[in-house]
Amino acid sequence: MIRFGLRLTMAGGREAVGRLVIIATAVALGVGLLLATLAGINAVDEQNKRYAWFNTGFEDTQPQTGAAPLWWQPSQSYFDGGTIVRFDVAATGPTSPVPPGVDRLPAAGEFYVSPALRDLIARTPADQLGDRFAGRQVGVLGDAALPSPESLIAVVGRTAADLEAAGAKQVTRIGVSDPATCARCVAGNPTDAMALILSVVAGALIFPVLIFIGTATRLTAARREQRFAAMRLVGATPRQVSVIAAVESTAAAAIGTAVGFLVFVALRGPLAAVPFTGVPFYPADLTLTATDALLVAIGVPVAAGVAARLALRRVRVSPLGVTRRVTPRPPRAWRLVPLLAGVGELAWFVGRRPDTSTGQIAAFLPGFLLIMVGLVIAGPWLTLVGARLLARRAHRPATIIATRRLADNPQAAFRAVSGLVLALFVTSVAVGVITTIVANRGPQHSGSLTDTTLSMWTEPDDEAAPAVLAVPGVRSATLVRENPDREGGVMPGVVACADLARAPEYGRCADGATAAYVWSDLVGYREKTGAHTVWPAAPYTAAQVAGLPAMAYVVNTDGSTAAIERARTVLMAAYPDRFRTPATQYDIENDFTRTLAGWQQLANVVILASLPIAGCSLAVSVAAGLSERKRPFALLRLTGVRLRTLRRVVALESAVPLLLVAVVAIGAGFGAAALFLRAQLDYALTAPGAGYYATVVAGLAASLAIIASTLPWLRRVTGPDTARND
Structure with a gap:
């Protein structure tokens, strides 16, 4: 009966061939999209595994016996909206652990960079980016160290004394824990959230395809039912009719499934470029497990055969079932x-x-x-x-x-x-x-005050002000001090009115005040302040403000990339070894x-x-x-x-x-x-x-x-x- 069903499928004239092509096309689309979704989930997992070494020193692991400690200090900075992840390292012995993607640890004055960062440094003036990496580039990080082809990563060699003075930690192993299962890890993708998004996407794509398959399967349903009913009248059993019906749909589904795998291969490149985790994937990350491939390759044709049997159940009940058509009951x-x-x-x-x-x-x-x-x-x-x-x-x-x-x-x-x-x-x-x-x-509106303001959340002093003010495009550099009364519910910073007068774009003090309470970055979240702002008066003299601990530098620029990046490089050189480097509000929000x-x-x-x-x-x-x-x-x-x-x-x-x-x-x-x-x-x-x-x-x-x-x-x-x- 299977051979007979195949003959009917292929020898039924243009109508049968057309129906076969339509059903196969519908199945191919559905299979291609389903495989792409499964591969997307696998790609998130693969990308997460290459984030594991970012969490060195944060994961819950036992020290590696026999390994010499490695001084380890992670930090991040920004360039034109992109995030640069940097790891300063210093070996204490020949057995110190080595990060992935390099064959040896860089010595003091040497550094490795990712391919994307290498290219960025090469096409950017040194005073905007390259000067942040003192020393000599000795190599390029391999793919094993890169979550994405666009990752901006540097591994910089330092002296042990420098890193110890900077408060770095010592580690004896490089992180290997999957960020998805690591409670203390700080880098990686929220795989559960990605699974939710991809599940909704899969449902959104598969539902229309399933309806398309069902619609195509019903094409010329009445004529097929009449043909099967005629077979029943000449002696065919319900089982034989069911097999023939299943063969037609299963053959079309099998062809469509095979084509669907080709559709998936064609979609890998474009899908890898979709940065739904914030960064694109490597095409090789979009892989299918053997279980995924077998479930789709076997499950789709089987499901199509089951659907065919259900669709033609009237014929199996009676050879006259197709003539007993009455108006269905109205829906309730x-x-x-x-x-x-x-x-x-x-x-x-x-x-x-x-x-x-x-x-x-x-x-x-x-x-x-x-x-x-x-x-x-x-x-x-x-x-x-x-x-x-x-x-x-x-x-x-x-x-x-x-x-x-x-x-x-x-x-x-x-x-x-x-x-x-x-x-x-x-x-x-x-x-x-x-x-x-x-x-x-x-993102903020282009050219807003939050986009032109560079804030350094650290403990600066006045020494960097002349250097940063000399950068072309820098308009002002204001030092914000810590507010000793911040526990009382007022703003966290204090600024001298004389300093604020030199940066009128951030507002002004109340009449007669010598100091004012301010936000740490002078602009607040989503630019709640500006030149129109009158800051609350603070009960401090100029001398008292000068004696308060420094909180942040707030540098206003003309908004150009050159001015922002030159100012950032100057501040990073003046205040090295800070995990949080100078950033605009756009930089902070850009990952999201x-x-x-x-x-x-x-x-x-x-x-x-x-x-x-x-x-x-x-x-x-x-x-x-x-x-x-x-x-x-x-x-x-x-x-x-x-x-x-x-x-x-x-x-x-x-x-x-x-x-x-x-x-x-x-x-x-x-x-x-x-x-x-x-x-x-x-x-x-x-x-x-x-x-x-x-x-x-x-x-x-x-x-x-x-x-x-x-x-x-x-x-x-x-x-x-x-x-x-x-």
């Missing part, structure tokens, strides 16, 4: 329950957000998936409601016929647009969340900004992938519906119904559920985004920009165009020959 309002349950599940966690990442995954992911399932379940009932409302105002024949058909079988009508409805939901969630996070935590950009790219991937897939599903569904109803439509034409009227019927049958449920999907998307933001981040939803609405309008317009593109086919399939009984 209970179909709203899963949708409302998903909304309620997200609402429950407002004010009850779990503390752990694992708990947050368990809290939010089921809610999103339940809403997606709920939209599919509730769609037929919403379609029925829309059809009944439209029927009350129906006067034209096309509208009456369309509303009657929608009311008779709203499940079939909604099935055609379900993929697009889910795509609109996912798009609304992604845009709503990203827009709100950008509004609350996104890069991660946010990665999430935005993921959202774009979801939108750009799900909308076309949903459009293909819509086109196949409308075409399949025309094919299955061509004889009734042909009979209507013979009775005098105009072709224009039939085209209106087809357009209304697809457009009504599309537009109606699209409104519900968009509302559900924004509602789910608002609940998630309130529960997870305590943010209120920010309305998206014009780009979102343009995307939605373009998507709906494209969908209506797809429906319209199938209408000319109606003339060809409703001719007089079609009305004859075969």
Whole structure:
């Protein structure tokens, strides 16, 4: 029977080959996206492993016996928005541990750099970057030390005396613990959060593909059922018919699965460049385990075979099952329950957000998936409601016929647009969340005071002021002192009014005051202050302020990269061995900004992938519906119904559920985004920009165009020959 099923699959004419190609294409898309998601999860793990050595001295490990201690001092600095990670080292003996990516420890006056940092130093003036690394470059770090191709890392050799004086620690082993399981580790990716994001992405991509597969499988379903029923009448057993049906779908799924692996290979390079952890991956990180490959290679064809058996269950019951078609029972309002349950599940966690990442995954992911399932379940009932409302105002024949058909079988009508409805939901969630996070935590407006202000959170003195003021582009350098009364709830810093007068862009003192309470960086978070600010008076004389401990240098520049980086290099040279180096607010927030950009790219991937897939599903569904109803439509034409009227019927049958449920999907998307933001981040939803609405309008317009593109086919399939009984 398997060979017979293959013959039917391959020798059924253009119709069979077309169906095979469509199903195989749908499966290939689904498999390629599924493999890409699995590989993305594996890539996060691989990247995390190369972060392990960053956590040297922080992880809970036993000292390595027989190893000479290694002086170890990590620090970070910035350059033009990029983060530079630096490790100063000094060996105490020949057995001191060696970091990955190098064959020996650098001696004092030597350093290794990553390829990206080497290239950056080569194309940048030395007084902006290279002067931060005194000595001679002796090599380049290997890939084993680099979490990403764009990592900016330096391993600098120092003397043991220098590092001991700087407060460095001694270690006897280089960190090897996976940051995902290391409680004290300070570097690495939050894998649980990444798993949540990738799981939502996988669901967002796979749901439209699954609907596409189901739609393609139903293509010419009526004719296939008649063929299988004829086999039953001539003596075929239900088991034999099930095997033949499964062979057709399984063969197409097997071909699609094989092509899907090729799709994944083609996607590896572009996917590796998506920095959804903040930095891109190496393409080699996007790998599949043997278990992943086997589960997909075997599971997808098996699932397709099971789906085929379920789809043709009427034929197995009786050879006359395909003739016993009656109007299905109308959907009931209970179909709203899963949708409302998903909304309620997200609402429950407002004010009850779990503390752990694992708990947050368990809290939010089921809610999103339940809403997606709920939209599919509730769609037929919403379609029925829309059809009944439209029927009350129906006067034209096309509208009456369309509303009657929608009311008779709203499940079939909604099935055609379900993929697009889910795509609109996912798009609304992604845009709503990203827009709100950008509004609350996104990058500052270019040229703002926080972008031009370089703050050094350390213990400086006045000696660096002349040097930094000599840098071209530096406008002022203000020393902020520690406030001895900060426990009383006032601002943490104190500045002399005479010093503040030389930097009027940060505000001024109250009239008659000699000192003022200020923020440590004079600008506050997200530029809450500026030239208009009048700082509260502090009860100190200028002499008393001069005697307070120094807290920070606040350097204002013209905002150019050259001025900021030259000033940063001067301050780093004046105050070496500080873990926190001079930084602008943009530098501090840029790690999150890069991660946010990665999430935005993921959202774009979801939108750009799900909308076309949903459009293909819509086109196949409308075409399949025309094919299955061509004889009734042909009979209507013979009775005098105009072709224009039939085209209106087809357009209304697809457009009504599309537009109606699209409104519900968009509302559900924004509602789910608002609940998630309130529960997870305590943010209120920010309305998206014009780009979102343009995307939605373009998507709906494209969908209506797809429906319209199938209408000319109606003339060809409703001719007089079609009305004859075969």
